[in-house]
Amino acid sequence: MKAESKTEAAAIGTEPAAVAGETLEVRGLCRSFGDHKAVDDVSFTLPPGGSLGIVGESGSGKTTTIRMVVGLDTPDAGSIALGGRERGRKPRGRAERLARAREIQMVFQDPYLSLDPRITVRDCIDEVLRLHGDHADKAGRDARVEELLDQVGLGEREAGALPKRLSGGQRQRVAIARALAAGPRVLILDEAVAALDVSIQAQILDLLGRIRREQGIGYLFVSHDLAVVRHITDDVVVLRNGRVVEEGRTTDVLSRPQHPYTRLLIDSVPGPGWDPDRIAESRRALAAVEGG
Amino acid sequence: MTAATATAAAPTRRGATARLRGIAAQGPLFTGAVVVLVLLTLMAIFAPLIAPYDPNAIDLGNSLAGSSADHLLGTDQSGRDVLSRLIFGARTGLLGPLLVVVISTVIGIALGIVAAWRGGWVDSFLSRTMDAMFAFPAMLLAILCVAMFDAGLTAPVIAMTVAYSPYVGRYVRSVAVQEKARPYIESYRVQGWSGWVICTKHLLPNIVPSVLAQSTINFGYALMELAGLSFLGFGVQPPTADWGTMVNEGQSAIMKDAFMPGLAPCFAIIVAVVAFGIVGEGISDRVAKREK
Amino acid sequence: MALLEIDNLSIALAKGAARPILDEISLTVEAGEVVGLVGESGSGKSVACRTVLGLTPEHAKTGGEVRVGDNDVLSMDRAALKQLRAKQVAMVFQDPRASVNPMRRVGDFLTEGMRAAGVSKEKAYARAEELLTEVGIRDPKGALKRFPHQFSGGMLQRVVIAAALTGDPSLLLADEPTTALDVTTQAEVIGILRRLQAEHGTGMLFVTHDLELAAAICHRVYVMYAGRIVETRTAEQLFAAPRHPYTAGLLASTPSLEEDAEPPRPIPGRPVSLAENPPGCAFAARCAFAEDRCRVETPVLKADDGGAVACLRADEGILA
Numbered sequence: 089m090k091a092e093s094k095t096e097a098a099a100i101g102t103e104p105a106a107v108a109g110e111t112l113e114v115r116g117l118c119r120s121f122g123d124h125k126a127v128d129d130v131s132f133t134l135p136p137g138g139s140l141g142i143v144g145e146s147g148s149g150k151t152t153t154i155r156m157v158v159g160l161d162t163p164d165a166g167s168i169a170l171g172g173r174e175r176g177r178k179p180r181g182r183a184e185r186l187a188r189a190r191e192i193q194m195v196f197q198d199p200y201l202s203l204d205p206r207i208t209v210r211d212c213i214d215e216v217l218r219l220h221g222d223h224a225d226k227a228g229r230d231a232r233v234e235e236l237l238d239q240v241g242l243g244e245r246e247a248g249a250l251p252k253r254l255s256g257g258q259r260q261r262v263a264i265a266r267a268l269a270a271g272p273r274v275l276i277l278d279e280a281v282a283a284l285d286v287s288i289q290a291q292i293l294d295l296l297g298r299i300r301r302e303q304g305i306g307y308l309f310v311s312h313d314l315a316v317v318r319h320i321t322d323d324v325v326v327l328r329n330g331r332v333v334e335e336g337r338t339t340d341v342l343s344r345p346q347h348p349y350t351r352l353l354i355d356s357v358p359g360p361g362w363d364p365d366r367i368a369e370s371r372r373a374l375a376a377v378e379g380g
Numbered sequence: 381m382t383a384a385t386a387t388a389a390a391p392t393r394r395g396a397t398a399r400l401r402g403i404a405a406q407g408p409l410f411t412g413a414v415v416v417l418v419l420l421t422l423m424a425i426f427a428p429l430i431a432p433y434d435p436n437a438i439d440l441g442n443s444l445a446g447s448s449a450d451h452l453l454g455t456d457q458s459g460r461d462v463l464s465r466l467i468f469g470a471r472t473g474l475l476g477p478l479l480v481v482v483i484s485t486v487i488g489i490a491l492g493i494v495a496a497w498r499g500g501w502v503d504s505f506l507s508r509t510m511d512a513m514f515a516f517p518a519m520l521l522a523i524l525c526v527a528m529f530d531a532g533l534t535a536p537v538i539a540m541t542v543a544y545s546p547y548v549g550r551y552v553r554s555v556a557v558q559e560k561a562r563p564y565i566e567s568y569r570v571q572g573w574s575g576w577v578i579c580t581k582h583l584l585p586n587i588v589p590s591v592l593a594q595s596t597i598n599f600g601y602a603l604m605e606l607a608g609l610s611f612l613g614f615g616v617q618p619p620t621a622d623w624g625t626m627v628n629e630g631q632s633a634i635m636k637d638a639f640m641p642g643l644a645p646c647f648a649i650i651v652a653v654v655a656f657g658i659v660g661e662g663i664s665d666r667v668a669k670r671e672k
Numbered sequence: 673m674a675l676l677e678i679d680n681l682s683i684a685l686a687k688g689a690a691r692p693i694l695d696e697i698s699l700t701v702e703a704g705e706v707v708g709l710v711g712e713s714g715s716g717k718s719v720a721c722r723t724v725l726g727l728t729p730e731h732a733k734t735g736g737e738v739r740v741g742d743n744d745v746l747s748m749d750r751a752a753l754k755q756l757r758a759k760q761v762a763m764v765f766q767d768p769r770a771s772v773n774p775m776r777r778v779g780d781f782l783t784e785g786m787r788a789a790g791v792s793k794e795k796a797y798a799r800a801e802e803l804l805t806e807v808g809i810r811d812p813k814g815a816l817k818r819f820p821h822q823f824s825g826g827m828l829q830r831v832v833i834a835a836a837l838t839g840d841p842s843l844l845l846a847d848e849p850t851t852a853l854d855v856t857t858q859a860e861v862i863g864i865l866r867r868l869q870a871e872h873g874t875g876m877l878f879v880t881h882d883l884e885l886a887a888a889i890c891h892r893v894y895v896m897y898a899g900r901i902v903e904t905r906t907a908e909q910l911f912a913a914p915r916h917p918y919t920a921g922l923l924a925s926t927p928s929l930e931e932d933a934e935p936p937r938p939i940p941g942r943p944v945s946l947a948e949n950p951p952g953c954a955f956a957a958r959c960a961f962a963e964d965r966c967r968v969e970t971p972v973l974k975a976d977d978g979g980a981v982a983c984l985r986a987d988e989g990i991l992a
Contacts, residue, residue: 145854146825158570182574189572196563204564204582216571255942256713263567270571285712286881287958290925290938297935312855315927319935343931356859357929360911362888364863371856 109136110171112157112192112274112306117166119152126152128330130166134274137304141321141338143311143353149330150310154276157308158194170274190220193267197279199259203251209262210247213237216269236265240295257288264295274306281316293320314357318342326350348374406662413658420652424470431464435621447640456626456641457633466644468621473652476533476615477602480540485595487541488548493579495549496556507553510546518543518605526614533616536609540602551594555587593664600656607649623649673742674700675843675875676724680736683719683728691949693719693729695899696736698973701843704873706866708890708907710883710922712943715896721847721879725763726753740843758789762836764865766848768828772820779816782835789839803834807864826857833865837872844869844876850885862889883922887911895919898944898954905979913991915981918955920991953984961990 112134119127127149134140144150155161157168159175168176170191179185196202203212210233217229237247240261251259260280267275277296281289297320300307311317317324318338325335326349334347345351352370355363404411423430432452439459447454453462495506522539529535559565560583568578609615610624618625623645630642678699684692694716701707711717719729723738726745738745740760748756765771772781782800787793797816804812807830820828829849836844846865850858866889869876880886886893887907894904895916903916914920921939928934941958944950953971956962966984973982 145856160566160569185574186572189570192570194567194570196567198563202563202567204568204586206585207582219572255945257942266567266571285943286883286922287712287925287939288942290927290936291940293927293936294938313927314855315929318929318933319927339931342929352856354929356855358859358862358882358885358888359929360884360887360908362859364859364866367856367859367863371860 110273111135112308113167113169114153114157115167115169117153117156117168118164119149119156119161120164125330127156127163130325130327130330130332132325132332132335134306134308136273137300137306138323139300139307139309139321141309141311141317141324142327143314143317143324144327145312145353147329148327150327151278152330153327154194154278154308154310158192158276159188186220190270191272192274192276193270193272194276194278195260195263195267195280198283199256199263200283202263203259205251208248208250209237209242209254212262213266213269216266220270232269236269237262239268239299240265241291255288256284257291260284260292261295264292264299268299268303268305272305274308276308276310278310279312280309282311282313289316296320314342314353326353348377402666406666409658410662413655413662416651416655417659420470420474420655423467424474427468427471431461431467433461433464435460435465435468436619437461446638453644454638454640456629462626462641462644465621465626466623466648469623469626469645469648472533472610472616472620472622473603473607473624473648476537476540476606477599479537480544480602480606481595481599483541484544484548484598485591487545489552489584489591491545491549492552492554493556493584495553496560497575497579497583503553507550510549513542513546514550516543519609522609523614536606536615540605544598544602548591548595548598552587552591555590556583559583559587589667589670590664593660593667595660596656596663597660600653600660603656604649604653675703675705675740676701676877677739678720678724678736679739681720681723681738682733682735683716683723684733685729685946686731686733689946691899691944691946691954693732693899693946694723697896697899697901698736699894699901699904701875701877703842703875704869705892706869706876706878706890708886708893709877709879709896710881710886710893711896712881712922714898714943714945716899717879717881717896718847720896721763721845721877724843724845724877725757725761758785758839760839760841761843761845762839762841763845763847764829764832764836764849767852768825768832769820771832772828774820776819777816778818778820778823778831781820782816782831782838785835785838799838800834803837804831806837806868807831807834808860809834824857826853826861829853829857829861830864833861833868837868840872842875844874845879846876847879848881849878851880851882858885865889883911883926895922900954900982901973901980902955902983903979903981904973909978915976915979915986915991916955916983917959917961917991921958953982961985 114133115131117127117130118125130149130153132140142150142153152161156163156176159179162178163176166176167174175188179188213233213236214229217232221229233247237243242258242261242265246254246258251262254262281292284292293316296307299305307320309317309321321338323336324338324341325332326341326347327333328349334341334345334350341350342354345354348370352367352374355367355370403414437460439455442455442459443457445451445455445459451461451463453466456462456465491506491510495503518540521543522536525535525539529538565578565583568582606615607624607627610622611628613628615624616622618629626645627642630645633641678697680696680698681694682692682696683694697720699707699709709717709720722728724740724745726748728734734746740756743752745756779797779800782803783793783796786796786799800816801812804815809815809827809830823831849865850861853861862885868874878886878890887910890907892904893907893910894901895918896902897918903910903914903919910919911923914923924937925939927936939958944954950957950967952967952969953959953962956966959966963985969984971982971984973980976986
């Protein structure tokens with residue numbers, strides 16, 4: 089365990105001491121597209137090594153929010169800071185761009201579209217190491233690639249393959265390894281298990297849980313699936329129409345929801361004993377709140 | 381850098397035999413069209429070796445001779461061997477469109493990708509400029525160019541390049557906009573790569589096949605339009621053998637019941653244009669299949 | 673007599689596949705019954721469902737029978753298939769946007785089938801309005817004049833369900849009808865489907881990858897793996913006491929919202945692709961209970977009390 093983290097620090101060139109103890113603070117985030125307020129005054133905090141679920145349906149603003157956090161979009165207002173370093177505005181120059189990339193990485197939803205079809209698994213991870221590593225020697229990078237692939241449960245056979253030879257679950261493992269290669273402190277998982285078969289989804293959730301325990305990386309877990317969120321996050325924020333309607337410890341929010349929308353979301357999750365009448369009632373309760 | 385060259389080399393190594401098998405698998409029509417294009421190219425390159433006569437050797441005593449063992453396709457009004465002129469005509473016939481397609485593809489790719497990647501006002505400016513260029517009739521432009529430069533291959537090629545570049549540019553822009561939104565491109569942005577690297581190493585190679593398909597079809601159109609200009613007298617000047625000028629000269633022969641001098645080049649143009657069309661469609665079918 | 677009876681249906685691609693897409697599957701749907709067909713990607717559940725409409729993959733070899741009423745769908749000619757689709761069987765697909773012509777008004781979409789069957793324009797529109805009311809669309813008159821892009825995904829899926837009901841079918845096929853929808857919308861659409869099904873006495877074959885969803889609305893469930901049916905029983909029984917290790921594994925790997933639920937436990941390995949054809953039980957490679965004979969001998973579906981299971985070791989109490 090100790091040896092592993094040592095090689096990691098050497099290969100990546102980040103200071104492991106700093107990894108612990110940096111909080112991601114998002115305050116008053118706003119983003120509009122034309123007249124439509126996609127994200128409206130969203131705030132949340134991700135403690136170091138924590139796991140925060142961002143729950144919402146389509147149009148809730150969850151995707152826009154994390155795109156701003158990761159730097160694919162720029163907020164109209166508000167601040168995003170990791171360890172006090174503001175990252176809400178566009179980066180100035182290469183050094184700042186790379187420094188930010190080393191802080192927050194992301195795994196996308198669709199494993200079939202998130203890898204360059206022309207690049208083998210090994211090269212796809214090697215690229216990241218070349219961009220972010222201090223060590224340019226091939227041998228060191230090769231060892232690190234192998235280590236990363238091993239961490240996500242992929243072997244030599246997959247390393248030489250092009251993405252089209254891999255299953256959805258394997259591709260998602262590659263995407264996770266690629267994100268870890270930059271040595272991030274925060275990993276954003278954008279519906280990262282939504283497109284996978286149930287049995288594979290559980291494998292990836294298992295893997296993500298282990299990585300967090302071993303490496304202390306913080307997770308921003310974006311999902312529409314409350315059952316998944318319940319098992320992988322400590323805290324949760326519920327978004328609706330661009331605003332936070334409820335937040336708190338995941339177990340509290342899911343067992344004692346305060347906002348009618350959260351209750352509706354929970355009631356809607358299918359399962360044995362699923363009751364359309366109760367859902368209809370929750371919907372009326374929500375309409376009463378939003379109407380008034 | 382070694383990793384990059386290895387990936388670049390891999391497809392070419394797999395290339396030759398696999399590619400031939402791929403061509404055959406596309407169906408007899410596609411295979412036939414590829415064979416036609418290869419033969420045309422060889423004909424153009426080795427024209428001096430293949431042609432039975434000097435294409436410009438005048439034999440007024442033997443004008444408008446029908447086909448015979450000596451002159452397979454007969455002779456034209458000046459007694460020149462039609463077959464030899466047809467073979468030499470493939471040189472200007474293919475060289476002109478080749479220049480047009482290569483230059484317009486390069487310019488179009490540059491314009492299209494910059495517009496798609498930068499977006500915003502850069503995109504608006506480039507797109508409107510391309511629209512404006514597009515609105516200008518190519519033939520008129522060509523005639524203007526001839527007036528400015530001189531008759532010959534240069535003027536029509538410049539005119540056609542100017543006319544085709546915005547066409548390619550608009551196509552590249554639309555493909556690149558789609559590609560840019562794909563998660564694998566976004567993940568490179570998240571990793572901290574510069575726009576230049578992402579565009580040249582990842583975005584461009586992934587859209588090149590579809591652009592190539594479009595350019596192949598353009599080749600046929602350019603060939604036809606350049607032949608048209610020659611026919612009108614704005615292109616390659618007599619006595620140089622060229623399919624367009626040959627059709628022009630053949631007109632009067634038809635009045636005298638000699639069809640070969642006019643019809644043979646017509647036939648050559650049709651065969652070439654159709655072959656380019658089939659190959660272009662075939663390539664885009666393959667791209668579409670790969671996308672699935 | 674069952675409404676739908678699939679009898680030893682096999683479908684094999686002519687080339688490019690090592691195993692058949694469907695391998696001798698049999699299932700029945702009774703009138704007024706909701707039957708779930710559950711499986712992961714590549715299990716063949718969607719192919720089985722589409723076969724009921726006579727839609728088989730191109731260049732595929734089929735065997736067995738698919739009987740709707742008394743007639744075998746696989747041996748029907750075009751006219752009979754058309755009749756079948758217009759009168760007896762209707763289908764709701766996963767993506768409502770892909771199954772509605774975006775250039776035509778919803779009214780045209782809903783009435784075209786009835787108009788083709790010779791119903792007058794006024795009657796067809798009146799019926800369409802009635803159906804839109806049934807699926808819970810407010811202002812049905814206005815909705816008929818609108819275009820598909822003016823509806824949300826959930827609303828459009830309601831329109832598609834209304835369209836499926838225009839021919840008053842006795843059998844409704846639903847292929848992942850809510851997978852593309854949000855959770856709350858899914859709940860609405862499922863509620864509507866179940867109510868309409870009960871009111872009209874329609875039989876329904878509900879294809880899904882989501883066991884929990886199947887449990888919520890189906891009377892009986894068939895579980896498919898690698899082109900075979902591995903277990904079938906009532907929804908309650910299947911959840912309370914699954915007898916196939918794959919069913920048990922699926923249940924354990926589905927995360928649950930229940931307060932004291934275990935974290936999801938993954939099934940190792942991955943589903944069998946069409947390019948692989950392992951001998952014996954297709955699930956053996958991922959199964960914690962597999963013995964040597966499981967990798968040699970192919971289990972057949974054997975009836976037990978209340979259902980059937982295809983596992984060589986089911987009687988050994990391995991899951992107890």
